[in-house]
Amino acid sequence: MGNSLSINHGLVQGVGAAALVLLFALRKWTRGRNPIQDIAGPPSCSWIYGNMLQLMLTKQYGDYEFDWQRSYGAVYRLKGCFSEDRLMVSDPVALQFILNSAKFEHSPMFASMMRLMHDRKSLIVAQGENHRRLRAALNPKFSAACVRGYEPVMQRAAQEVGAANIFVILNNRCSASQITRELEKSPTLAMDILPLLSNAALGVVSEALLGCSTQDLGDEFMRIMARAVSVKSFIFVTRLSLAYLMSFFRNRDLGLGVNETAILGNAIGTHLPEWVWDIAALLPTGILNELRQGKHTSIKIGRQIVERKMMAMREGLEVDADVYSRLLDGGHHSDKNLTPEELAAQTSLIIIAGHETTTNTLAFGLLELARNPIFQDSLRTEIHSTLTKGGSDVVYNNMPLLNAFIKEILRLYPILANEERIAVEDTVVPLAESIVTTTGARISHVPVRKGQVVSVAIASYQRLESLWGPDAGEFRPLRWVEGVNYRGEYGIGPYANLLTFFAGPRTCLGWRFAILEMQVLICELVGKFSFELPKGEDTPRMYGATVVASVLSSGERGVPLCIKRIV
Numbered sequence: 222m223g224n225s226l227s228i229n230h231g232l233v234q235g236v237g238a239a240a241l242v243l244l245f246a247l248r249k250w251t252r253g254r255n256p257i258q259d260i261a262g263p264p265s266c267s268w269i270y271g272n273m274l275q276l277m278l279t280k281q282y283g284d285y286e287f288d289w290q291r292s293y294g295a296v297y298r299l300k301g302c303f304s305e306d307r308l309m310v311s312d313p314v315a316l317q318f319i320l321n322s323a324k325f326e327h328s329p330m331f332a333s334m335m336r337l338m339h340d341r342k343s344l345i346v347a348q349g350e351n352h353r354r355l356r357a358a359l360n361p362k363f364s365a366a367c368v369r370g371y372e373p374v375m376q377r378a379a380q381e382v383g384a385a386n387i388f389v390i391l392n393n394r395c396s397a398s399q400i401t402r403e404l405e406k407s408p409t410l411a412m413d414i415l416p417l418l419s420n421a422a423l424g425v426v427s428e429a430l431l432g433c434s435t436q437d438l439g440d441e442f443m444r445i446m447a448r449a450v451s452v453k454s455f456i457f458v459t460r461l462s463l464a465y466l467m468s469f470f471r472n473r474d475l476g477l478g479v480n481e482t483a484i485l486g487n488a489i490g491t492h493l494p495e496w497v498w499d500i501a502a503l504l505p506t507g508i509l510n511e512l513r514q515g516k517h518t519s520i521k522i523g524r525q526i527v528e529r530k531m532m533a534m535r536e537g538l539e540v541d542a543d544v545y546s547r548l549l550d551g552g553h554h555s556d557k558n559l560t561p562e563e564l565a566a567q568t569s570l571i572i573i574a575g576h577e578t579t580t581n582t583l584a585f586g587l588l589e590l591a592r593n594p595i596f597q598d599s600l601r602t603e604i605h606s607t608l609t610k611g612g613s614d615v616v617y618n619n620m621p622l623l624n625a626f627i628k629e630i631l632r633l634y635p636i637l638a639n640e641e642r643i644a645v646e647d648t649v650v651p652l653a654e655s656i657v658t659t660t661g662a663r664i665s666h667v668p669v670r671k672g673q674v675v676s677v678a679i680a681s682y683q684r685l686e687s688l689w690g691p692d693a694g695e696f697r698p699l700r701w702v703e704g705v706n707y708r709g710e711y712g713i714g715p716y717a718n719l720l721t722f723f724a725g726p727r728t729c730l731g732w733r734f735a736i737l738e739m740q741v742l743i744c745e746l747v748g749k750f751s752f753e754l755p756k757g758e759d760t761p762r763m764y765g766a767t768v769v770a771s772v773l774s775s776g777e778r779g780v781p782l783c784i785k786r787i788v
């Protein structure tokens with residue numbers, strides 16, 4: 222019985238796959254010549270995978286991508302699966318155009334995954350006018366002046382969760398004072414810093430954004446978050462969602478394992494309509510169940526937080542200085558404000574967007590500090606002298622090394638390294654620098670047709686030697702204090718000409734918040750602890766599909782470092 226079931230299962234998979242491949246080939250044939258066909262690019266390795274294995278399955282992110290960019294320039298053609306032509310773009314003018322134009326959108330697969338993970342009223346799910354309205358209501362609470370107002374909450378949260386967490390994570394059974402004694406006996410301890418940073422970032426986000434402690438979020442929620450950080454990445458899931466749907470058919474958990482099947486599935490999935498994805502998202506697979514559970518739990522928590530705050534406001538109690546309290550605006554509703562229900566609906570997005578992003582960026586940052594002990598010492602000296610002078614009134618923006626460090630890790634480790642967009646109508650993409658096609662023609666605009674997949678190559682853009690200098694691939698924070706860093710003529714992105722926070726209408730809502738959060742957490746952690754590479758451990762590396770975290774050879778995510786208490 223079990224055998225015949227598995228044969229049927231295999232047959233269904235085989236027929237399904239063959240039908241999809243046929244459909245894909247038919248679509249390509251009926252659409253005729255692609256206008257980007259004459260754009261130069263690397264030779265394809267196979268008809269089935271094109272260059273996708275070199276793009277997605279490398280040990281280090283960009284093993285091939287950065288060489289292609291050096292050989293073919295900031296705009297080149299890449300072969301996708303089934304010989305599909307994809308456009309890889311790191312030219313700043315083209316990127317600015319694509320990210321600001323309504324002619325390019327997320328793929329239907331991404332949109333469907335967002336609906337699975339977040340409430341329909343959530344900002345990331347909202348489109349068009351509704352998105353503009355939600356942004357207009359949320360933006361003022363993330364302005365420079367408002368974000369400065371969250372500083373005391375962040376500092377308090379960072380002190381509580383930052384240093385204290387190291388103790389808690391080092392040994393759950395010991396109190397802080399016992400662990401201090403432990404550290405005195407054996408001053409250097411090797412540990413995975415990812416859970417530490419995750420707890421610290423979650424603490425700051427929940428205190429400063431939601432106005433509650435991580436304990437208030439509840440055990441169930443914390444379990445979901447801990448699992449997301451130790452095994453999977455929510456961001457990763459949204460990028461390779463078909464891999465997770467497939468885990469249902471293959472009856473096993475794919476973890477972080479991008480493989481050939483997932484890449485093929487994604488190539489096909491990108492072109493399936495949204496309704497197919499919405500139905501597929503109902504499958505009872507392990508990861509989809511987890512995502513659904515995460516969404517329901519965060520909506521429930523969001524509602525509880527908002528109701529608590531509304532009740533306090535009705536009773537005339539003083540409201541906190543957190544983002545949610547400010548968004549409720551003393552309970553006065555106007556057309557410009559979010560309704561309490563809309564505010565509660567943002568909770569899963571706010572927590573995930575504000576938590577995993579900062580965790581990963583800081584993890585790569587501490588790793589670079591461990592690799593560059595001289596810079597680490599200089600940064601610590603700056604932190605100590607500023608904290609001594611400033612007391613609780615620290616002007617983080619006046620710390621040159623701290624800000625240079627943050628810019629450099631955001632430049633080298635953009636959390637979304639390569640983001641797909643699909644052209645929703647025929648258009649022409651302008652370029653900063655003209656390119657020569659394979660027919661010898663020089664063009665300053667690239668025509669693309671409806672349905673064209675475009676890779677917004679953020680990591681490549683941030684390593685373009687023409688923009689960032691010949692040492693663009695190196696971690697060299699001092700480039701930001703020496704004067705010449707970005708050599709481009711065009712301003713791009715909201716911060717330091719970087720695209721790590723994206724650009725255009727979907728620019729990261731919390732980018733100012735993220736910068737302050739990183740400033741506060743780095744001062745707290747680097748001021749009190751030193752970080753070294755452990756001997757004989759796996760070298761953590763950037764993961765091959767998105768720059769979300771380092772991966773240990775065990776398949777788990779993790780960044781092991783030796784930590785020594787300093788003060």
Ligand code: HEM
Nearest residue numbers: 344345574575578579582636721722723727729730731735
């Ligand atoms: C280093 C930290 C961060 C990085 C690198 C980052 C990066 C990004 C990127 C690339 C996007 C665009 C995603 C897309 O459209 O595919 C985005 C969107 C977003 N981010 Fe961040 N983010 C960070 C921290 C934060 C924080 C702390 C918050 C907290 C409020 C936040 C809230 C959001 C929200 C709400 C969106 C959706 C915006 C919209 O769709 O209009 N992010 N972020």
